[in-house]
Amino acid sequence: MTSTRDRMLSACRKHIGYQERPDGWTRFGQWYADRHGNQAFARAPWCAAGLSYVAATLGLGKVVGEFAYTPSWAAWFRDNGRWHQSPKAGDLVFFDWQGTKNIPAIDHVGIVEAVLRDGRVVTIEFNTANACMRRVRSRATIAGFGRPAYPDVPVKPSKPKPVNPTEVAVKKLPTLKRGDKGWHVKTLTYLLMARDFAIDVEAIDDTTFTAYHEQGVKGIQAAAGIKTDGVVGPQTWAALLRVA
C-alpha cells in the first residue's frame, strides 16, 4: 500500500541525478515559467520549482503548494498552521544559510526523505550543486519544516480483476440462431434438455438450430428476464449455463 507522502518521495527520487543546463535552464523552471507566464523562471534557481513540479504531476499541488520563491512557500505553510521545527519524512525543509529562523531570509528548500537518530535529516534537493541530489543536513541551517496535509487515504495499487473462467468461456461462445449448424448447436440442444425443455433428439438433428431450439431458447430467455428473441448470445448462454 502506498501513501500519498510515499508517492511524493518516490517521484522526487526519480529525478536524482538531473542536472541543469550550462545556461541554467531546467525542465522544472520551464514548466513553472509556462504556468505562470514569466519566462525568467525557466533559467531561475529551481529548488522550489522542482518540488512544485513533482507535486503538481501527482495532483498534490494544493496540498504541497506551488511556488518558486522559497520565502513565500514557507510563509504559506506558516499561515496555514503547518510550519514545524521537528521533521517528519515528507516535510519540506527550508534552509537559511545564515542560520536564522527568519522566513524572509530563507534561501533554499528540499524534501525530508528520512530523519536520522542524531537529528540530521536525509533530504532530496533540487538545485543543489546545479543538480537534484540526496543530501544529509544538520539543523544548523534549517529554518523550519513545512508539513503538507498529505491525504490520509492510502493509494492502493490497482489489482487486476479476478478472472472468472466461466465468463471467459461464455464470451468465446458464438451467437446462434435458427438455421445455424455445428457442435455448438449440439451443446445448446443438451443444455436445453438439462433445463427441462423437452426435445426429442431422436426426431431432430441435434447439430442444427431448429424451430424447436428457438422455442426452448425463448423459454429460457423469458425465465431469465432477458429479451425473448430466440437468438443465443452472451446473455442467453449465461442463462443456459446458470452463471448469470
Add this chain to the structure above:
Amino acid sequence: MSEPLPPEPYGDAALTEDDGPQRVSQDPAAVYVSETEEADDDVDS
C-alpha cells in the same frame, strides 16, 4: 503582484561541517526510511 524570482545563491550546495560526510547514495532507486516518526505539534504561527 507577480512572484519574485528565487533568491541567489542557489547553485552552491552550501554544505557545512555540521552536515557531516555525505555518505548517501545518489541512486534514484535507493530508499531511506525514517528512523523517527514522532508526532510534532510545535507550530510556529
